[in-house]
Every structure is written in C-alpha cells, then in structure tokens.
Amino acid sequence: MPHNLHRRKRTAMSHPAGAGRKPGSQTSLRNANQRRVLDTVRRSGRLTQAQIARRTSLAPSTVSNIVHELMDAGLLVMAADHAGRRGQLVGFSGSAGHVVGVDFGHRHVTVAVADLNQQVVGQRRHELPSGHRFGDDLELVRRVLDRLLEEIGTPGSTLLAAGLTLPAPVDLGGRLISTSAILPGWGGIDLREEAGRRLGVPVVVENDANAGALGEHTRGAGRGTRNMAYVKIGHGVGSGLVLNGSLFRGATGSAGEIGHSTVDERGKVCRCGSRGCLETFVSSGEITRLLADTHGSDLTVPELVDAALDGDVGCARVVGDTGRMLGTAVATLCNIVNPELVVIGGEISRAGEMLLGPLREIVARHGVRGSVRDLRIEAAELGLRAHVVGAVILALEHVELPLGTGG
Ligand SMILES: [Zn+2]
Structure with missing residues (x-):
C-alpha cells in the first residue's frame, strides 16, 4: 500500500x-x-x-x-x-487509488470513477431538471458516487481527488463561475470548497469545454497534437484551447467563449445579456426549435441526427446550416490561434461529414490560407465522454502521490 x-x-x-x-x-x-x-x-x-x-x-x-x-x-x-x-x-x-470526474451539463450530470492509469472503471449519467441548484446536485453526485464505489468494490478511502466541470466560465482559482447569468443558482458559491466538503477529497473545478479539450488532447482525437481547439455544441456552445501542449485559460479563465461571439447584432437576446450570439443559432435548443413546426416540439438532437442520416431533408438542412454557421466562428478562431486540429463535440457531431463538410467549406473560405491550409477538422473521438474524461485527467493532475518531493 x-x-x-x-x-x-x-x-x-x-x-x-x-x-x-x-x-x-x-x-x-x-x-x-x-x-x-x-x-x-x-x-x-x-x-x-x-x-x-x-x-x-x-x-x-x-x-x-x-x-x-x-x-x-x-x-x-x-x-x-x-x-x-x-x-x-x-x-x-x-x-494505489482512484479519482472521480464529475461533468455537469445544463440538464445532466455524469459521474465517473477512474484508476490512476486514466482508465474509467465505472460511470453513470443522470438527467437533471431545469433550474437545478448546486447544493442539491452535489447531494445527487455523492449518492451516485457511493453506488459506483460499491459496484466497483472499492472503499471511499481510495479516492484521492475529484475534477468537476461546469457549462460556464470558471475563474483562474477554480472557485467561482465568472458570470452567474450563464448558470443561475450557482453564482457566488465557492465551488471548490463546497464540492470538496461534500465529496471529502480535494476538488479542481473547470469549464466543460476546457475539460473536453483536455480529454480529447490526452485520450481522444487530439493525441500527439501541440495546438488544438475543441468546440462543444450542446445546450451551450463553447470552446477549449490547448496551446503549446497546455490548456490555455486566458487572463480570467474565459478564453475560448466563442458561443457568445456576436453573429447578428440585431438577433435574439442571449442568456449572457448580449444579442445574436453564435449560441442563439446553433445550441441544441435552437436547432431543434427550427424543426418544431415540421417535426414536433419534443424533437431531440439525437433524433434530429438519426433522421438526417436517414435522409430526412429538413433535418439534413439544419445539420448543414449548423456546420456553416459554426464555420464562420471556427475560421475566426483559426485566424487568431492557428491550431493544427479542431475537434467538434456534442451530440450533433455524430452527424459526421453532414456537419463537418459544410463547416470545412466555410473555414476554407474565411480562414487565412496559411492558418487553415493544413488544418484538420474532426468529430470528437470520445463523443459525449470528452468532458468527464477531461475531469478525470484534471483530477489526476491534482493527486498527491504518497511520496514527498523533498525526501
Ligand atoms: Zn451570449
């Protein structure tokens, strides 16, 4: 031991x-x-x-x-x-021990337990009601975690650290979300301390797109790259950047918030308070709403993707338009940071070429030739697991192994 x-x-x-x-x-x-x-x-x-x-x-x-x-x-x-x-x-x-990864979305939470070899040994996903609050959510995570540990057959004492990801910008100290407009009910809480107290291990908190970038860079499509961007399209839209081999957080932890870059200044008011953000065009809620009259108001993104792949013309059109809309923002991102790879994550990325083809076309049109000539644009290899795998990697980085460095 x-x-x-x-x-x-x-x-x-x-x-x-x-x-x-x-x-x-x-x-x-x-x-x-x-x-x-x-x-x-x-x-x-x-x-x-x-x-x-x-x-x-x-x-x-x-x-x-x-x-x-x-x-x-x-x-x-x-x-x-x-x-x-x-x-x-x-x-x-x-x-030797285990770590926990917790990925909060707007409507779900995924809890994963991994060994110190980066291998997830148990995982559960739960849907959450809209407007869920942090305190209740942590109680749920604690219960799910206890059940997982029981199934894996390992005591809670083997847990060494936890990584927790959220769909909102997180400050550089990993304690507070930077704007409570993005995630009401979570503002003003010291998330690291509160989660640490409930889970009983040191916790590191990170934005979910940043965690997705880390997950894909370490275990997914971005293995071996030095400069890559990960773009997630879900209820929210965001991106994470790995530059020179490390996660890039920016001056305040908000680097990569492309979901709130303006596409149409006279467009819809966004939950961030601005108007016509990219997110008001390509988030899960917006793309399914486009099909509400023709395909029903309860259409989900996985159903939309299945229908598009099955040849449904309306759904295919929405997937293609989403790719084109993303292309404009991705081209700007590439002109600024010049990555070698852009990974597209979220449920819609399962549409593959139907999404990526139009996206590549627009990036080629709007990107500076030198910055996009050798650029690869691919779907997330880890799929929806990218964020929770990133949370596990973050937790592993913060594990205190039982040797003193000083001797
Ligand atoms: Zn916005």
Whole structure:
C-alpha cells in the first residue's frame, strides 16, 4: 500500500542509517527519481520501462530499480501489453487509488470513477431538471458516487481527488463561475470548497469545454497534437484551447467563449445579456426549435441526427446550416490561434461529414490560407465522454502521490 511506503520513508528519515554519510541527500535523490517515474506513468497511462527511461532521462537500470521498489510498495504493477508493444507495461495498481470526474451539463450530470492509469472503471449519467441548484446536485453526485464505489468494490478511502466541470466560465482559482447569468443558482458559491466538503477529497473545478479539450488532447482525437481547439455544441456552445501542449485559460479563465461571439447584432437576446450570439443559432435548443413546426416540439438532437442520416431533408438542412454557421466562428478562431486540429463535440457531431463538410467549406473560405491550409477538422473521438474524461485527467493532475518531493 502507498501509505506504508510513506510511513517507511518517514521512518527511514527519522532514523538515518550510517552516521557520517549523507543519507538525506541520497534519500532525497531517490525520492525525486521515484516521483519522476510516478508522474510520468500518471501523465501517460501505462508505459514500458524503456518508455519511462526515455521520458524521464533516467538510466534503464535506475528505472528498473525504482519500478521494483514501487511494485514492492504496492503502488505500481506490471502487466502484459495487449497492444503488441515489446516488454511489459508498468501501471498503477488498483490499490494505489482512484479519482472521480464529475461533468455537469445544463440538464445532466455524469459521474465517473477512474484508476490512476486514466482508465474509467465505472460511470453513470443522470438527467437533471431545469433550474437545478448546486447544493442539491452535489447531494445527487455523492449518492451516485457511493453506488459506483460499491459496484466497483472499492472503499471511499481510495479516492484521492475529484475534477468537476461546469457549462460556464470558471475563474483562474477554480472557485467561482465568472458570470452567474450563464448558470443561475450557482453564482457566488465557492465551488471548490463546497464540492470538496461534500465529496471529502480535494476538488479542481473547470469549464466543460476546457475539460473536453483536455480529454480529447490526452485520450481522444487530439493525441500527439501541440495546438488544438475543441468546440462543444450542446445546450451551450463553447470552446477549449490547448496551446503549446497546455490548456490555455486566458487572463480570467474565459478564453475560448466563442458561443457568445456576436453573429447578428440585431438577433435574439442571449442568456449572457448580449444579442445574436453564435449560441442563439446553433445550441441544441435552437436547432431543434427550427424543426418544431415540421417535426414536433419534443424533437431531440439525437433524433434530429438519426433522421438526417436517414435522409430526412429538413433535418439534413439544419445539420448543414449548423456546420456553416459554426464555420464562420471556427475560421475566426483559426485566424487568431492557428491550431493544427479542431475537434467538434456534442451530440450533433455524430452527424459526421453532414456537419463537418459544410463547416470545412466555410473555414476554407474565411480562414487565412496559411492558418487553415493544413488544418484538420474532426468529430470528437470520445463523443459525449470528452468532458468527464477531461475531469478525470484534471483530477489526476491534482493527486498527491504518497511520496514527498523533498525526501
Ligand atoms: Zn451570449
């Protein structure tokens, strides 16, 4: 167990063996190297020892010693590689701990439990009533989480951190939403502290599009890219940016809010208080409303996409127009940040080329040639899971592994 390791280290520190030598600095070096190995495995998921050596710049023999020490301590395990790479894969053991990802939408919450190898081991999605409030929602999350832990067969004490994502801009401290107009009922609450108190673990709070960008960059369509944008189309519309390999939040945490960029100044009043925002044209509510007279007022986006793929002309027209409308905003985004990849997420992205074709056409027309020539535009590989996977990755970044860096 990791906690034994922690205790063992402390014991060693308080009774250093071999008076006259400098055991402190050796222990400190060993601990620093152990941490490098653990952090590398945590950031990348399972790796071979050769990969760990390359990524940490440690000698293969040092890596081998450290891996065996950490296996003895119960933190790491070795398993056969099913993907056909040579050598066995080193990953975290199930007893090393778990993290929780919680993704709040305007009308749903998804709770996922993952191991320290970035693998989701249990997940539940619940619909929420309109106008739901944070306090009630956290109670629901707590109940869902307890059930999930019971199903997985792991005690709550193995939870190390939680990532929580919201459909609103979050300040840089990850505590407050920046504007309560976007998410009424959640304003003025220290979300990190409140969620931490209810869930009993350290919590990191992030905007859902930012989390989606992180999820797709780490585990989805954006793997291996340095500069990418993730655009989510749901009840709200937003984007997250990964620039030079890291999530870009901007000066106040509101970077990428393209849903509230103005498309038509004389258009509908938006929930943000402005008029004619992109969101008032392409959000789930708006695109289904376009079909209310012809296809019924209870049409959902998944039904709309199915009908479009089945050849329904009206639904296909709405999907194509959504792509064109998004194209204008995506072209502007590309002219400014010049990404190599734009990932489109949300239920409508399942329409594939029917959405992406018109989108690419408009981006090619309005984008500066140099910035869009080699640009790829793809549907989210993780689908609707992008946000909760991002929440899990965020939680993993904030896990305190049971080794001190200072030794
Ligand atoms: Zn707006």
